Amino acid sequence: MQNLLFFNQNGRNMKLSYINLYKGHHSGRRWIYRFFYTILILFLFSPNTYSHEAEPVVNINGDFSDAQPGVISGSNDITNWTFYGFDHVDYEIVEDSLNEGNNLLKVSFTDNDGSLDPWSAQAVHGNIQLEEEKRYRISLRLKAEAESTARIQLHPQGLGATEALWAQPVTPGEWNVFEISGFEPNADGDIVAAVHFTHPDNPENVIFYIDWIEVREINPLLPPLSNIPLADGHDKFLGSTSSHLTYWDYYWNQLTPGNAGKWGSVEHEQGVRDWSALDDKYNYSRRHGVPFRYHVLLWGSQQPGWIEELTEEEQLEAIEDWFWAVAERYPDIEYLEVLNEQLPGHGGLPYRDALGGPGETGWDWIINAFQMARDIFPETTKLMINDYGILGNSTNTTRYLEIIGLLQERDLIDGIGVQGHHFTVQGSPNNPRPTERNIQQTLDRLGETGLPVQVTELDIGGNPMLEDLTEEESDQRQLEEYQRIFPVLWEHPSVEGITTWDYRPPGWRPQYEMHLVREDGSERPAMQWLRQYLAGEWTTTGAISENLDNPQKFQLSQNYPNPFNPSTVIRYELSDHTHVSLRVYDTTGRLVTTLVNEAQSRGRYQATFDGSNLSSGLYIYRLETNSYNASRKMMLVK
Secondary structure (H helix, E strand, C coil): CCCCCEEECCCCCEEEEEECCCCCCCCCHHHHHHHHHHHHHHHCCCCCCCCCCCCCCCCCCCCCCCCEEEEEEECCCCCCCEEECCCEEEEEEECCCCCCCCCEEEEEECCCCCCCCCCCCEEEEEECCCCCCCEEEEEEEEEECCCCCCCCEEEEEEECCCCCCCCCCCCCCCEEEEEEEEEECCCCCCCEEEEEECCCCCCCCCCCEEEEEEEECCCCCCCCCCCCCCCCCCCCCCEECCCCCHHHHCCCEEEEEEEEEECHHHCCCCCCCCCHHHHHHHHHHHHHHCCEEECCECCCCCCHHHHHCHHHHHHHHHHHHHHHHHHHHHHCCCCCEEECCCCCCCCCCCCCHHCCCCCCCCCCHHHHHHHHHHHHHCCCCEHHHHHHCCCCCCCEEEHHHHHHHHHCCCCCCEEEECCCHHHHHHCCCCEECCCCCHHHHHHHHHHCCCCCCEEEEEECCCCCCCCCCHHHHHHHHHHHHHHHHHHHHCCCCCCEEECCCCCCCCCCCHHHCCCCCCCCCCCCHHHHHHHHHHHHCCCCCEECCCCCCCCCCEEEEEEEEECEECCEEEEEEEEECEEEEEEEEEECCCEEEEEEEEEEEEEEEEEEECCCCCCCCCEEEEEEECCCEEEEEECCCC
């Protein structure tokens, strides 16, 4: 063990350590991990642990200490800082009335005509040099003078840096520290820390103060105990976003960039494109041989602000140029989200008229965008649409199917994306919690199109309603919700894959506690369960009543997956209270096992059949009730 450092600065207690545990990637050395973890814990809590000061990794004026008080009249008046949005935001260096000798940056929203986009007002701290294979905490100290709906986004930019942390609501008049912890630079190591002043409700006369931005080294990430992706051996993928790439391939086998592929991230200034962050993610997927889904060509948010200043003809030309640029730079994209969140009330596209507007179909701009993508991208690139609020929502599903049908008629769509954010699958204060049956019904309807379905943005939180929960309570709730929701998604025959959204903190909404792996790399119970479930080591005992609604008929469904190895799920419906027998036979008629043999009430049920101790081959499962008998075949393949 080496380089264990502690420091305390300005009353902020933080711990910094670098412990070189193990740099190999072989699951056969798990005992080495466990041995060193034990030594680490004993060492950290030893009474002989020592401490001393450690300098933060920052550049000049990270805390505005060398800046003179006064109004900032241009973008380069403060060393190592650049400011944007002077037409709508005033920047000023002021003295801290409570801390003599300390200077602050004062940011005031003054004249807002409602035209600001989230990227137009920002303060950017330039080049901070970091080291590869180390982890850092990027912190911002901020105070809001009064309550407002404006938000702050701390966003390290540059190669390998696509994380974003949205500030949680702050108590007016109190200092708050917002952090991106566990940030890992790529080989280049150079970043800039950009603070965006976002304002979805276009506030006026809102004032913020920033005291400092600083970067500090933190503990190296604990390696997973297995280097085998969770969905290895399955005919579906289980992927994630690419905010954290250290040990990423130990969990996932499909990659989606978060913000890096959005037009506004690449081309903030017209004609000037920064592909560095996106290159990093795309090249990672190529090196590891995993499918890459591009997120997203066109969206109503995080698009370049300059496009709205163009004429419709110029906008159309810019869109086409953007499509060509992406297609030429990334020719091997497996999945391409052409449009995101176009349902009514979901943001739409501010420049949709350049693509034909609603037109005769009511959705012409979507059709024309897909036609442009079909003409420009290779035939091997599968075109997708993506939206939220679909799962469990019959009205939105109907609208979505209308759009999908128009695209299918023109052979312009190859897959359907449905977001699985916590507010969709778990509900929220303003949205009802969908039942498993509601979610399954949505997938059934989408699957009837014949197109594959992807759950594109799955995050299941331990604290979705922002309650006062302990860490243990949050862990347990997340585990129970994964056990409730994930099998419904994963086992549906139309779903070809699932992508989790930000599996490590902070994530895009850290207050909902959606991460599956903690900051130090240890796995939460939900991640441990996912590993067991996908390995076939977690099964349902007997049959489980879903108690979701009242079926109108008896029905025995086809098992899923089929073929299977080693386990599969059998679902059935009962329209009345009856005695139920669910048995499995081999092809000679010999009874293999009895899964259910009891009286059951009206409802929907499922049972898990485990064939671990059986030979490969064809098996028959039979459901018998007082008035209904049915049999189906299933194939065990080892």
